Amino acid sequence: MIVYVRGNAGENGIASLGDYINGLGGSFHRAYLFEKTFFVVSGIDMEQTCEHPAIEKIFRPGTPYQLAHRELNPEGTAVAVGGAVIGDGCVSVIAGPCSVENKQQLSEIAGFVKSAGAEVLRGGAYKLRTSPYTFQGLGEEGLKILKEVSEENNIPVVTEFTDTRDADLLFQYADIIQIGTRNSLNFPLLQLAGEMGKPVLLKRGQSSTVEEFLMASEHILSRGNSQVILCERGIRTFEDATRNTLDISAIPILKRATHLPVIADPSHAAGDSYLVPALALAAIAAGADGIMVEVHSAPQAALSDSGQALSFSQFSDMMENINKITGAFGKAAHAPLRGAER
Amino acid sequence: MIVYVRGNAGENGIASLGDYINGLGGSFHRAYLFEKTFFVVSGIDMEQTCEHPAIEKIFRPGTPYQLAHRELNPEGTAVAVGGAVIGDGCVSVIAGPCSVENKQQLSEIAGFVKSAGAEVLRGGAYKLRTSPYTFQGLGEEGLKILKEVSEENNIPVVTEFTDTRDADLLFQYADIIQIGTRNSLNFPLLQLAGEMGKPVLLKRGQSSTVEEFLMASEHILSRGNSQVILCERGIRTFEDATRNTLDISAIPILKRATHLPVIADPSHAAGDSYLVPALALAAIAAGADGIMVEVHSAPQAALSDSGQALSFSQFSDMMENINKITGAFGKAAHAPLRGAER
């Protein structure tokens, strides 16, 4: 249950409201989002008792997720960063290599994907690899390269945050903080990302339900950070023809359930570059606010995930087809989904 | 391993080839497809031994499926029935109620979906229901209604075949024989459907891999029937926000793997009508040759699957959006996928 606190309640009014709720036997979590103070209340039902003067209104989402509920921001939340906007009704493309390998590699890729229409550059500096004996990323050196290339190409960067001890480094170098699928239920990491005050790109856990995915975002939102991008990237199923099974249905479900922007990562879902363009188009047709794909200047030589990276020409072709779809639905690419979701 | 038999081999040449293969220690299955005789050979590798005069060429698919391999008909197989063509490069729509309930219901729905652009009418007469105590379909009475409505509306019908004892009835009344997800591994039924000489719409088993799905089609093809439409309809996963998880990746994978047309059934995948249009558009963007959806004149009153049936207005809106996508890619709606698949 969410209590909207009156804008003029003041700290005294807020404190009084907290006492009031505790007095009724309830507990509450306070969060400041969309320039407004919310109390997420647990343990009591305040239906008959909303007479406290600091209460503007009460909303019962009827779902385990609270602040992520679409009703909190019915027009939808747009995430703006370094010139890019994700969730404004247009389709955004995030592209780049799996791992940052060296400055030349990243510069070349950044220049190309930007010229082809990408709004954000991706690249991993800390890589979570199944084997401790393979390339684990360049670490801080990779972050520095990202920052340099970002500035030289005037494109914001997203990179993965894997260890709470790295928070200061990530804050310094990244524009968007990525939480990967392996850390999707690492709540201390999520909460810390929420406290960093930067946009967070949250990937779905490979065995998370849509509801658990939304609950993971709630850990970030509850820290007062509404700048969260949800990323469907495939779930684990019995099917082994793909690395993961892209859950295309999650896109329209999430668009209806939450105010947060929703993108898809067809590269990690497919695990094979030939499938990526078809899945990217499908995600956009299903209403995604954007896609994140892996692109490499020499896919076969990539230090990680080489099988799924698009070549430059594959990326260009895909962008052309994306433009055909968005063109067909007018400027607001998601119109069909918007229609479907109501 | 597939042996293409020379067109002029004659029955004597074919018999001699069979003896030759047996003599080498191999076994073979003979099938006549695309106006050509094929031998699917097992147990030997004929690389060094293709000197028999009846052999035109030898093809090693390198996959468990043989006759379903794309190489057998590289341009793709189109299924033509009663004026409809599925797999000719355009998007086909199959629509109708889950169950045939009565003639008036079916007539009304058939008239509407045809006017809105559907090429084939669907409707179940034999329903496989989890509970033996719920509506099990009208049986033969339902088949008769289907036939009448088909003729009155000049639209071919697809209906489900659930019991080998019903083969004659199905043959008499149906234009396309549907094998449902529960019977996707019922090989006697598949083989009998293959022998009926009518087009078969084969749904993927809810726990079949893409490869097993292709192997199921092989049971039909091996009976000399190339008129098979593959239908992705969602697989069973841990996710419970949808009835099944539409495996959107299966579409581009199948389009590359096989010559058979591939459609999607978003209704059974989603289990909720609000999701159907978004999934239908996604399937088409991913390269599907068509979709099959449930439509009802009064969805809430449907005798089965009421939650997932589209209303008439939902269906019309969806068709409009489908046309926007196919328009964007020129007449051949699958152009983007065709690009991706090579």
Next chain:
Amino acid sequence: MIVYVRGNAGENGIASLGDYINGLGGSFHRAYLFEKTFFVVSGIDMEQTCEHPAIEKIFRPGTPYQLAHRELNPEGTAVAVGGAVIGDGCVSVIAGPCSVENKQQLSEIAGFVKSAGAEVLRGGAYKLRTSPYTFQGLGEEGLKILKEVSEENNIPVVTEFTDTRDADLLFQYADIIQIGTRNSLNFPLLQLAGEMGKPVLLKRGQSSTVEEFLMASEHILSRGNSQVILCERGIRTFEDATRNTLDISAIPILKRATHLPVIADPSHAAGDSYLVPALALAAIAAGADGIMVEVHSAPQAALSDSGQALSFSQFSDMMENINKITGAFGKAAHAPLRGAER
């Protein structure tokens, strides 16, 4: 909702009760089980209306399965056939080859497994194989061999029923009718098996929930056949270290939910013979009424499933360990589970 019909109601009373229920707007299915007539009633709640003289009592299972509910036979149903009893509180072992290959093979295996303690002989005559080009079983010839070996060794046989057209043959030759995992949702086949009046061994579908498994048994029970043995044989998951994932929890869940006996098939779950003994012991420790395993005199030469068949010495060792466990819990091997289930 289940209505227990009074034993002295007579056909007139029963007919009157049917009219009464229809008059209230309900529908009913009549079944005769445990020497008693039951009405499974749908569409109405008869709480306030059980004044009809043919009603003995009313039971509301609160579950989708009705006649399978444990309450219908609280002490548990035992299936007795040809000297074997499954479900009487002792552990039963069903063993034999995957496929009947020839009489000598089956005789040798039958003699051995019986001497080592097996109560029932298994062997497939109709094999559902993923590929249409591999050994499909000996068919009727296999059934005849089964019958001969059964009589010569005085051991009942279980074999798979795969096509409704084979009902007469199966009835003639089999002691227990097996429904395999691929046909677990083939309701016409299940219903026909129910009508044959012979015990049915029903395997769980590879993607069936426990509840769907019970609903499949309901299709048999609803035909007046209470002689159903449920067989857990593994479900399909992402894990590929085994052929299927044995759902060991299903055993105590089923033992509590239903009156039917529950056995496990570790051979098909594991797909590798070295795992079979450990899984067999686990199933028994979890409360199973028995196990079904594949045994072959020369596993590596088996015509199907060669990797999972136990050799004679593996089978003997396993039987010895089973006896240790059953010995530890007294004659009634399932005592621990019985304790747990209440």
Next chain:
Amino acid sequence: MIVYVRGNAGENGIASLGDYINGLGGSFHRAYLFEKTFFVVSGIDMEQTCEHPAIEKIFRPGTPYQLAHRELNPEGTAVAVGGAVIGDGCVSVIAGPCSVENKQQLSEIAGFVKSAGAEVLRGGAYKLRTSPYTFQGLGEEGLKILKEVSEENNIPVVTEFTDTRDADLLFQYADIIQIGTRNSLNFPLLQLAGEMGKPVLLKRGQSSTVEEFLMASEHILSRGNSQVILCERGIRTFEDATRNTLDISAIPILKRATHLPVIADPSHAAGDSYLVPALALAAIAAGADGIMVEVHSAPQAALSDSGQALSFSQFSDMMENINKITGAFGKAAHAPLRGAER
């Protein structure tokens, strides 16, 4: 590929070996385990080149996991801590509440479970909860209570490590460091746990394959820590009758694959206390070195996971049945599995 370094190689010999491998174009990871130095070598095959004097022998596991391979310690690794030994051939029981709630609660439970035969006390101080609005554990206060109760009852404790920033605290208070299912792929956390020099109880990720589970242990072993206990706790599947599906097959597979001890957590697998004893017995019959279960003095009032905690009497009954099984197989409870695994 693993190089066993000669015990008398000295730092000079080890350095020379490193240069030698680099010179061949390979890379290596050095680990000290079982009082021996190992080089895990990547990128080259040293079959023809093992002439370096520091090489004792070369082992090719043929699996992605290297140091976890059973061959590294064929008799099996036993983990000894505070009087308890896990993996010595007897069955060990770890028991306690889900969360530490207060000292009185923990004391009462610790006293009881120890008297009934538990060797290790479990209890969470940092809880990873799906919702940020529910009880998140007592944190450091919980660790202090664990330490006090451990000392007063002379029983070692295991508790969960959830954030790399908490390493010093965990080191100070815990006897065994638990890595939970949500962090099973949080490699920085695993590596840090490996460096702490304390035994680690590693739970399987809810969507990890057995191979990925072993690779997670490799991250710990690679830091020179061989004291790792593997805990099967159920995987995520479509089945919703249980919280997770206990993968009983993983037990014999792991016992054969690795030298590490293997236990099962039936509480989190089942999610319902009535199933726990049957699953615990099954795990032991399948060859587990022990079990970990949740026990509470007042299960219904537990602050977390109340549905799955055993009451004191359920725990006592289960322990009695465990003793029956271990008794049946002699002192070494795992004899049946040991037999099965070879």
